[in-house]
Amino acid sequence: xxxxxxSLAADPMVPRRFRVDRAWSEIxxxxxxxxxxxxxxxxxxxxxxxxxxxxxxxxxxxxxxSGDAAQRDRLVHTTRAVGExxxxxxxxxEGDMVGVRGPFGTAWxxxxxxxxxxxxxxxxxxxxxxxxxxxxxxxxxxDFAGLTLIYGARSPQDLLYADEVARWKSRFDVEIEVxxxxxxxxxxxxxGVVTTVIDRALAGVDPALVSAFLCGPExxxxxxxxxxxxxxxxxDRIWVSLERNMKCAIGFCGHCQxxxxxxxxxxxxxxxxxxxxxxxKSEV
Amino acid sequence: MTKGQxxxxxxxxxxxxxxxxxxxxxxxxxxxxxxxxxVYEVLDQxxxxxRGLTDSQSGGLYRLEAGQPERxxxxxxxxxxxxxxxxxxxxxxxxxxxxxxxxxEIEVSAIDWPKTVFFGVRACEIAAMTVQDRVFDNGMxxxxxxxxxxxxxxxxxxxxxxxxxxxxxxxxxxxxxxxEGYDIALTELAGISGEILVTAGSDRGRAILAPLAxxxxxxxxxxxxxATTAAAAASQxxxxxxxxxxxxxxxxxxxxxxxxxxxxxxxxxxxxxxxTCFCSDVEDVSDLSGDHAERWRSWDSCFSTxxxxxxxxxxxxxxxxxxRQWMTHKLSTWHDQFEMSGCVGCGRCITWCPVGIDxxxxxxxxxxxxHPAET
Ligand SMILES: Cc1cc2nc3c(=O)[nH]c(=O)nc-3n(C[C@H](O)[C@H](O)[C@H](O)COP(=O)(O)OP(=O)(O)OC[C@H]3O[C@@H](n4cnc5c(N)ncnc54)[C@H](O)[C@@H]3O)c2cc1C
Ligand code: SF4
Ligand code: SF4
Ligand code: FES
Numbered sequence: 102x103x104x105x106x107x108s109l110a111a112d113p114m115v116p117r118r119f120r121v122d123r124a125w126s127e128i129x130x131x132x133x134x135x136x137x138x139x140x141x142x143x144x145x146x147x148x149x150x151x152x153x154x155x156x157x158x159x160x161x162x163x164x165x166x167s168g169d170a171a172q173r174d175r176l177v178h179t180t181r182a183v184g185e186x187x188x189x190x191x192x193x194x195e196g197d198m199v200g201v202r203g204p205f206g207t208a209w210x211x212x213x214x215x216x217x218x219x220x221x222x223x224x225x226x227x228x229x230x231x232x233x234x235x236x237x238x239x240x241x242x243x244d245f246a247g248l249t250l251i252y253g254a255r256s257p258q259d260l261l262y263a264d265e266v267a268r269w270k271s272r273f274d275v276e277i278e279v280x281x282x283x284x285x286x287x288x289x290x291x292x293g294v295v296t297t298v299i300d301r302a303l304a305g306v307d308p309a310l311v312s313a314f315l316c317g318p319e320x321x322x323x324x325x326x327x328x329x330x331x332x333x334x335x336x337d338r339i340w341v342s343l344e345r346n347m348k349c350a351i352g353f354c355g356h357c358q359x360x361x362x363x364x365x366x367x368x369x370x371x372x373x374x375x376x377x378x379x380x381x382k383s384e385v
Numbered sequence: 386m387t388k389g390q391x392x393x394x395x396x397x398x399x400x401x402x403x404x405x406x407x408x409x410x411x412x413x414x415x416x417x418x419x420x421x422x423x424v425y426e427v428l429d430q431x432x433x434x435x436r437g438l439t440d441s442q443s444g445g446l447y448r449l450e451a452g453q454p455e456r457x458x459x460x461x462x463x464x465x466x467x468x469x470x471x472x473x474x475x476x477x478x479x480x481x482x483x484x485x486x487x488x489x490e491i492e493v494s495a496i497d498w499p500k501t502v503f504f505g506v507r508a509c510e511i512a513a514m515t516v517q518d519r520v521f522d523n524g525m526x527x528x529x530x531x532x533x534x535x536x537x538x539x540x541x542x543x544x545x546x547x548x549x550x551x552x553x554x555x556x557x558x559x560x561x562x563x564x565e566g567y568d569i570a571l572t573e574l575a576g577i578s579g580e581i582l583v584t585a586g587s588d589r590g591r592a593i594l595a596p597l598a599x600x601x602x603x604x605x606x607x608x609x610x611x612a613t614t615a616a617a618a619a620s621q622x623x624x625x626x627x628x629x630x631x632x633x634x635x636x637x638x639x640x641x642x643x644x645x646x647x648x649x650x651x652x653x654x655x656x657x658x659x660x661t662c663f664c665s666d667v668e669d670v671s672d673l674s675g676d677h678a679e680r681w682r683s684w685d686s687c688f689s690t691x692x693x694x695x696x697x698x699x700x701x702x703x704x705x706x707x708x709r710q711w712m713t714h715k716l717s718t719w720h721d722q723f724e725m726s727g728c729v730g731c732g733r734c735i736t737w738c739p740v741g742i743d744x745x746x747x748x749x750x751x752x753x754x755x756h757p758a759e760t
Contacts, residue, residue, distance in 0.1 A: 355663060
């Protein structure tokens with residue numbers, strides 16, 4: 102799949118306008134929306150990439166693409182309201198207009214993993230940027246040795262895309278482990294951090310076949326990588342997605358620097374062995 | 386006054402060149418004295434060009450002083466750099482206007498840049514422009530406004546006959562002589578008072594010089610140009626550690642970061658004074674009616690804690706990590722990002738640091754004791 106880089110757009114600092122086609126609540130404080138373009142330019146993206154979304158008069162933030170990359174006429178974003186701009190984004194409704202710059206950043210190299218066992222490890226909202234890659238494996242399942250999703254959230258109410266995950270789980274060719282930190286009445290699933298589940302989920306899987314993709318809080322990814330390594334998965338077969346403050350997404354503002362890299366350009370998706378020396382250092 | 390491909394002439398009074406440029410319709414931006422410092426502003430008349438001044442600079446100290454009265458360019462770089470013109474401290478990117486259908490339209494800000502000449506650009510400053518050229522045209526994206534200003538600007542360089550105590554361009558290979566990137570270069574020859582060697586570096590420069598019909602430079606005068614800058618280079622007492630990029634890459638855990646951080650005020654002066662620092666913030670503003678919104682881009686500094694803020698808290702909170710980010714970026718990771726150093730050796734960060742932290746001395750400390758690691 103080749104995607105036209107956003108650099109071909111007339112001016113990379115100017116948003117293009119999209120119309121909100123549908124908007125719906127996911128879990129408390131989190132909403133998704135489907136956008137259709139009003140201005141010309143690329144709509145296609147690769148799994149793992151993100152856009153800068155602009156709410157009129159309020160501001161612009163980085164939000165991952167969470168929809169199916171095979172649908173090349175619309176964009177889906179899932180946003181958690183944590184501050185001023187993200188709150189404004191989650192208040193948009195059908196018919197509203199939103200500014201979009203992108204797509205930006207590196208992608209999960211999922212299309213290059215044919216023949217391998219794809220393991221997705223998601224924490225909280227980290228499932229959103231992984232979902233396009235999961236869609237790809239689901240749609241091309243025969244090309245992969247296996248698909249395992251390990252998904253953790255704080256509580257059962259915090260599980261994103263719960264209905265969809267349940268549908269995936271009903272497929273016989275998909276392994277899904279869901280765990281929560283704190284159970285609630287009626288929860289019959291697993292309780293405990295994601296890392297404890299990794300060991301169990303990978304029992305019986307040939308680690309040499311695993312390609313792993315992690316997205317979630319940095320601490321979760323750190324321990325997740327340790328568990329994967331302990332299970333025999335090579336650092337060069339593990340990809341993580343990082344978050345840093347972003348003001349431009351085009352390498353100009355300097356805010357997203359992580360060591361020698363710009364997260365907006367060289368990330369957000371990194372192969373772990375390329376950043377292992379930095380990720381455990383504090384305040385880099 | 387033709388000598389091979391290069392054109393050399395002799396000018397006694399540089400204000401004649403300023404006057405010629407002004408008469409030809411150029412906006413001339415050049416050195417002026419304001420608040421007892423050399424700043425780069427629009428010259429209103431040729432006589433705005435300062436004369437008879439020199440400067441005294443050291444860690445945390447800048448003083449403009451009387452020099453030899455007949456000489457023109459014995460002061461070196463001040464608090465301003467040309468960055469403030471090519472990459473303004475605050476610029477409006479676009480305006481959005483609300484439409485009736487719950488939508489909006491966006492209008493990109495026009496670039497307002499008359500025919501401009503930068504007069505008196507030092508070697509290290511040409512190098513700094515080359516650095517920012519690379520930053521703002523990074524192979525994937527291009528800052529159209531920066532590129533437009535830069536492309537249309539004529540560069541009249543001044544080769545330094547004197548260095549300040551804070552200068553270390555010689556060790557960065559960026560000065561004090563000017564090799565390329567100029568339209569006209571002026572060299573006020575050392576020892577020979579009242580003689581400025583004029584060198585054309587481009588056809589644009591040649592075209593501007595032609596009507597002035599300057600007397601040709603003699604072979605002796607032409608040879609005095611490199612000798613003048615060589616003397617300035619030889620006078621420089623500060624130097625950058627040659628393999629500082631590696632030293633810092635391997636020194637993220639060095640105890641000296643803590644030592645510098647104890648002195649550093651995290652004021653960000655160094656980043657503002659530095660001619661290559663490019664970090665910026667954006668600000669979205671809207672008017673009271675809520676119908677008009679604008680996006681502004683302004684200089685930012687990695688010394689602010691907000692700089693690295695992500696929901697839940699900033700990544701770099703301690704002054705130690707902020708100083709480490711700045712210094713490793715300038716001298717080490719810049720090479721990874723742009724295949725060049727982010728430091729051109731202009732010494733501004735030394736002079737304008739209120740507590741006189743010296744990037745060359747700190748580099749020396751990291752290099753001399755490469756291993757101390759924090760526990
Ligand atoms: C590559 C990438 C992908 C992302 N994908 C998603 C997603 O799919 N869904 C989602 O809900 N959130 C996502 N985020 C996080 C989202 O960008 C922040 O939650 C958002 O910027 C917060 O802005 P605010 O103004 O609402 O909050 P405030 O906390 O008030 O933030 C103030 C400003 O700080 C910066 N900032 C704060 N937190 C972050 C952050 N985590 N990352 C980058 N900049 C930040 C922004 O410039 C923001 O405007 C992503 C971030 C990155 C870098
Ligand atoms: S780091 Fe200091 S010496 Fe180097 S270019 Fe910037 S201001 Fe000048
Ligand atoms: S650093 Fe070099 S080129 Fe720059 S002002 Fe000093 S002597 Fe001149
Ligand atoms: S977000 Fe501005 S440089 Fe990466």
